[in-house]
Amino acid sequence: MIRAQLPVLQVVIPLLAGPVCLLLHHSRLSWGLATSASWVALFISLALLDQVLITGPISYELGGWAAPWGIEYRIDEINAFVLLIISGINAITISFARASIEHEVNEKRGHIVYTGWMLYLSGLLGIAITGDVFNVFVFLEISSLSSYLLISLNRDRRALTAAFRYLVMGTIGATFILIGIALLYMMTGTLNMADLAARILSVSDTRTVKIAFAFLTAGIGLKAAVFPMHFWLPNAYAYAPSAISALFAGTATKVAIYLLLRFFFTIYGVEFSFETMKLDRILLPLALAGIFVASTIAIFETDVKRMLGYSSIAQIGYMVLGVSLVSVTGVTAAILHLFNHALMKAALFLALGCVFFRVGSVTRGDLAGLGYAMPWTMGAFVLGGLSLVGIPLTVGFISKWYLIVAALDQQMWWLAVLVLISSLLALVYVWQVIEVAYFGTAGDRSVKIKEAPAALLIPTWILIIANIYFGIDTSLTVGVAGRAAQALLGTAS
Amino acid sequence: MQIFGLYNYWIVIILMMIGLYVVIASGNLIKKIVGLNIFQTSVFILYISIGKLQGGTAPILVEGVTSYSNPLPHVLILTAIVVGVATTALGLALAVRIYGAYDSIEEDEIQKQDATS
Numbered sequence: 254m255i256r257a258q259l260p261v262l263q264v265v266i267p268l269l270a271g272p273v274c275l276l277l278h279h280s281r282l283s284w285g286l287a288t289s290a291s292w293v294a295l296f297i298s299l300a301l302l303d304q305v306l307i308t309g310p311i312s313y314e315l316g317g318w319a320a321p322w323g324i325e326y327r328i329d330e331i332n333a334f335v336l337l338i339i340s341g342i343n344a345i346t347i348s349f350a351r352a353s354i355e356h357e358v359n360e361k362r363g364h365i366v367y368t369g370w371m372l373y374l375s376g377l378l379g380i381a382i383t384g385d386v387f388n389v390f391v392f393l394e395i396s397s398l399s400s401y402l403l404i405s406l407n408r409d410r411r412a413l414t415a416a417f418r419y420l421v422m423g424t425i426g427a428t429f430i431l432i433g434i435a436l437l438y439m440m441t442g443t444l445n446m447a448d449l450a451a452r453i454l455s456v457s458d459t460r461t462v463k464i465a466f467a468f469l470t471a472g473i474g475l476k477a478a479v480f481p482m483h484f485w486l487p488n489a490y491a492y493a494p495s496a497i498s499a500l501f502a503g504t505a506t507k508v509a510i511y512l513l514l515r516f517f518f519t520i521y522g523v524e525f526s527f528e529t530m531k532l533d534r535i536l537l538p539l540a541l542a543g544i545f546v547a548s549t550i551a552i553f554e555t556d557v558k559r560m561l562g563y564s565s566i567a568q569i570g571y572m573v574l575g576v577s578l579v580s581v582t583g584v585t586a587a588i589l590h591l592f593n594h595a596l597m598k599a600a601l602f603l604a605l606g607c608v609f610f611r612v613g614s615v616t617r618g619d620l621a622g623l624g625y626a627m628p629w630t631m632g633a634f635v636l637g638g639l640s641l642v643g644i645p646l647t648v649g650f651i652s653k654w655y656l657i658v659a660a661l662d663q664q665m666w667w668l669a670v671l672v673l674i675s676s677l678l679a680l681v682y683v684w685q686v687i688e689v690a691y692f693g694t695a696g697d698r699s700v701k702i703k704e705a706p707a708a709l710l711i712p713t714w715i716l717i718i719a720n721i722y723f724g725i726d727t728s729l730t731v732g733v734a735g736r737a738a739q740a741l742l743g744t745a746s
Numbered sequence: 747m748q749i750f751g752l753y754n755y756w757i758v759i760i761l762m763m764i765g766l767y768v769v770i771a772s773g774n775l776i777k778k779i780v781g782l783n784i785f786q787t788s789v790f791i792l793y794i795s796i797g798k799l800q801g802g803t804a805p806i807l808v809e810g811v812t813s814y815s816n817p818l819p820h821v822l823i824l825t826a827i828v829v830g831v832a833t834t835a836l837g838l839a840l841a842v843r844i845y846g847a848y849d850s851i852e853e854d855e856i857q858k859q860d861a862t863s
Binding site: 387390391394398401402405410411413414416417420421424425428431432435438439 | 766769775778782785786789792793796819822825826829832833836837840841843844847848856860
């Protein structure tokens with residue numbers, strides 16, 4: 254009975270928890286409620302993934318209205334996997350959040366953080382779960398509006414301007430997507446994704462459908478921070494409170510990449526997107542430019558949080574690169590990297606959250622000598638950093654491996670070489686931090702720095718262990734990503 | 747003339763360009779929000795135009811009327827209007843907080859203060 258209602262509960266539980274957090278008006282109580290709601294959401298998404306893997310796609314009719322007219326929640330392998338990524342990263346980061354948020358956000362605003370957090374979560378889960386394109390826009394705006402709020406809650410005043418800039422860019426991106434949806438509706442008269450995919454074939458050579466394609470590409474590209482539409486991202490990540498940065502790094506752009514896959518593979522279809530419109534010829538150079546430019550900027554960035562922000566732009570480049578190869582292995586690599594990058598980047602931001610908790614700054618120079626003062630925190634940072642570079646036995650290696658195999662499959666050996674060279678750039682910027690932390694001489698600090706409390710270290714290390722576990726046992730991640738890629742490319746056997 | 751018959755779409759395009767231009771060219775945060783609003787409004791008109799049928803009436807069952815306008819885009823755009831109001835409210839609230847923190851809502855002035863601090 255309750256099992257049949259899981260798809261809607263996935264979204265409704267956090268959506269209701271949000272306003273209740275506001276009414277509770279108490280930081281700790283709100284955190285308790287939000288954390289319980291987050292873990293419930295994680296268990297629901299695990300149950301949904303399990304069900305999808307056994308019985309195939311689930312369709313849920315909202316309010317009992319049948320599909321093309323009513324809103325349908327449709328869950329197949331790829332959204333079940335994205336739901337798991339979002340709710341998993343969210344559950345870990347919110348467990349981390351209590352001490353960190355109390356330290357970084359004005360205590361009178363504590364409950365507002367968790368209100369925004371829950372609305373953000375329900376927005377992201379809604380985007381991933383829904384089978385209706387207009388519903389995508391509504392959930393996109395729910396998550397975006399709450400993310401502007403979450404960034405602006407930091408004490409640093411630069412957070413306000415970062416939030417404002419993100420608001421302007423994010424609204425333009427979402428409105429572009431809205432225009433794309435309008436033009437699609439104009440030609441097909443439907444908003445249901447499966448219905449759209451069936452009807453779009455007969456009108457696919459009209460200019461309206463092609464313009465809609467252009468608007469959707471630009472809008473989703475902005476939301477995903479695909480180079481060169483990434484300018485909002487580094488500041489938004491750098492000036493948000495630490496726990497929020499980790500949350501964004503693990504979830505926000507991932508959902509946009511999911512939308513990219515959904516719109517261009519499921520709705521428009523591979524033939525139209527990549528043979529008629531030749532989207533891959535635009536995405537491939539942009540992905541490579543993003544990887545190299547953003548990695549190079551990251552090397553010269555001294556604020557470690559901003560450095561990780563630029564690194565995120567480069568990592569999004571790898572995902573787009575996988576998509577632009579338009580092969581089962583390439584798309585598998587992209588989906589795998591969604592999961593793997595969420596794990597490594599959230600872990601790194603949580604480690605920086607521990608540093609900020611004790612040191613009060615994350616500028617590279619201020620990390621001097623922390624390798625000995627905070628061994629567990631910096632140990633986590635080192636392992637997360639190695640995963641980012643792609644050292645074997647970490648998840649980063651698995652993503653890069655599949656990406657290189659996909660490139661070699663298409664005889665693009667030069668692409669494989671470029672991926673390897675870009676990993677060296679990642680090694681450079683990660684190493685700079687490690688060097689300062691372990692070999693830099695700590696200046697005269699007035700107080701002795703202690704290790705971060707267990708409440709912060711445990712969530713961080715759970716993610717680090719996940720980084721290593723999924724780097725060794727890849728049966729779950731590669732299996733699901735492979736099945737999702739086959740479903741997207743329509744080659745499911 | 748086909749081209750003038752579609753004048754509402756021309757208005758959409760003109761408003762959209764004005765809005766985007768204001769967002770990009772203006773350094774004043776309030777003006778940016780105004781530009782964003784104009785941009786969003788153009789999309790509202792686009793949706794409303796899609797639903798309109800020439801000679802069609804409101805979708806209410808009345809005897810003797812056979813052609814109705816499509817109500818769905820109109821309902822959809824109500825949602826988008828609400829989103830637009832929320833975005834404007836949040837943007838203005840941020841502008842107030844920025845004014846409190848920097849004593850200015852001019853982008854170049856704010857950047858100057860960030861660079862020196």
